[in-house]
Amino acid sequence: xxxxxxxxxxxxxxxxxxxxxxxxxxxxxxxxxxxxxxxxxxxxxxxxxxxxxxxxxxxxxxxxxxxxxxxxxxxxxxxxxxxxxxxxxxxxxxxxxxxxxxxxxxxxxxxxxxxxxxxxxxxxxxxxxxxxxxxxxxxxxxxxxxxxxxxxxxxxxxxxxxxxxxxxxxxxxxxxxxxxxxxxxxxxxxxxxxxxxxxxxxxxxxxxxxxxxxxxxxxxxxxxxxxxxxxxxxxxxxxxxxxxxxxxxxxxxxxxxxxxxxxxxxxxxxxxxxxxxxxxxxxxxxxxxxxxxxxxxxxxxxxxxxxxxxxxxxxxxxxxxx
Numbered sequence: 001x002x003x004x005x006x007x008x009x010x011x012x013x014x015x016x017x018x019x020x021x022x023x024x025x026x027x028x029x030x031x032x033x034x035x036x037x038x039x040x041x042x043x044x045x046x047x048x049x050x051x052x053x054x055x056x057x058x059x060x061x062x063x064x065x066x067x068x069x070x071x072x073x074x075x076x077x078x079x080x081x082x083x084x085x086x087x088x089x090x091x092x093x094x095x096x097x098x099x100x101x102x103x104x105x106x107x108x109x110x111x112x113x114x115x116x117x118x119x120x121x122x123x124x125x126x127x128x129x130x131x132x133x134x135x136x137x138x139x140x141x142x143x144x145x146x147x148x149x150x151x152x153x154x155x156x157x158x159x160x161x162x163x164x165x166x167x168x169x170x171x172x173x174x175x176x177x178x179x180x181x182x183x184x185x186x187x188x189x190x191x192x193x194x195x196x197x198x199x200x201x202x203x204x205x206x207x208x209x210x211x212x213x214x215x216x217x218x219x220x221x222x223x224x225x226x227x228x229x230x231x232x233x234x235x236x237x238x239x240x241x242x243x244x245x246x247x248x249x250x251x252x253x254x255x256x257x258x259x260x261x262x263x264x265x266x267x268x269x270x271x272x273x274x275x276x277x278x279x280x281x282x283x284x285x286x287x288x289x290x291x292x293x294x295x296x297x298x299x300x301x302x303x304x305x306x307x308x309x310x311x312x313x314x315x316x317x318x319x320x321x322x
Contacts, residue, residue: 009245011132015203017241018137019044019212022195023219024226024233025143026188031228032151033184034164039079039094041216042101043189047072047196049105052119052207053112061125061201065136068200069193075101076189084181098216106209118208126205127198134202136194147230160184192216218268225272240268 023040030037047068054067075097083090113119127134151157162170163180170177199215200207218240225239226232 009249012245012248013238013241014133014137016244017237018134018140018202019195019199020215020219020222020240021140021234021237022136022143022198023192023216024222024237025140025147025230026191026195027219027223028147028226028228028230028233029160029184029191030188031223032160032164033181034167035079035083035181035185036090037079037094037185037188038091038217038220039075039097040188040192040219041212041214042094042098043072043075043192044196044199044216044219045098045101045105045210045212046075047193048200048211049108049196049207050193051197051200052124053108055125055201056113056119056121056123059125061127064125064201065127065194065197068197069190072189072191072193072196073186074189076185076192079189080182080185084178084185102210105207109207109209113207115207118206120206124205125201127202134198136198136202139194140198144230144234151230195219214265218265221268221272225268225275236268236271239271240265243267 023044026043027037027040050071051064051068053064055061055064058064058067079090079093079097082088082093109115109117109119127136130138149157151161159170159175160180162173163175163177167177195215196212199211219237222233222236222240225236226234
């Protein structure tokens with residue numbers, strides 16, 4: 001057991017957690033605004049390429065981070081314009097953007113970076129490391145309480161949730177619903193850009209085709225599993241990160257790589273299914289409790305007391321209730 005669970009495992013968990021958590025927080029904002037964003041995978045992949053390209057040509061990892069944020073927001077702007085402004089189906093647009101990201105980054109790594117499949121160079125500047133983690137790891141943890149305060153204690157947070165829950169009611173109160181939805185989608189692109197920068201310049205220092213490996217899809221599942229709440233999203237992302245880190249350890253002990261690679265995704269999906277079944281069961285039970293017949297005599301009119309004093313008391317109580 002000591003070969004699996006040690007301090008180095010905690011460091012691996014934090015590295016695996018950061019990209020998924022950042023992307024999931026972006027998806028959380030979209031969910032609150034009423035936009036189902038499944039383009040997180042494409043946003044993150046473009047962020048990975050932009051981070052490496054920016055760091056390579058700019059000579060500094062932070063230039064790569066800024067480039068990744070801009071690239072993620074540009075991808076998000078396409079989704080925002082198509083789904084919010086034009087009213088297109090956000091799911092279809094998100095899938096199209098994911099496919100675009102795969103083809104675009106594969107093309108650019110050849111034409112811009114001059115590499116086939118993977119670009120790696122000793123001169124490529126990675127993110128600085130403090131206490132075994134990059135600054136983006138600490139930022140991702142700090143964002144969780146910030147999101148809690150934003151959603152529960154600020155006017156903008158309340159309005160954002162109102163836009164997602166009842167757009168017509170929000171509009172009747174003078175809230176510009178499209179402005180909040182545009183802002184949420186663009187913020188998700190920025191967060192996915194940070195996630196891509198962490199993956200390409202923090203976890204490793206390279207770019208490889210399709211290097212996100214489904215982490216954006218996991219982020220979508222994490223948002224649903226966490227019920228679009230910051231703390232719940234953190235816990236769900238931790239589930240994936242712990243499973244992935246332990247899987248790498250087990251792979252080193254001789255388990256097949258196919259099993260250890262698939263395990264984090266399978267466990268995350270299984271947790272989502274179990275939570276969904278539990279919610280549905282509770283919903284059915286509540287519905288049955290609401291629709292259950294009243295107890296015998298519960299709807300009958302109580303007998304009128306014959307005692308004059310008691311009758312007066314009952315009459316006064318009815319008048320008070322009315």
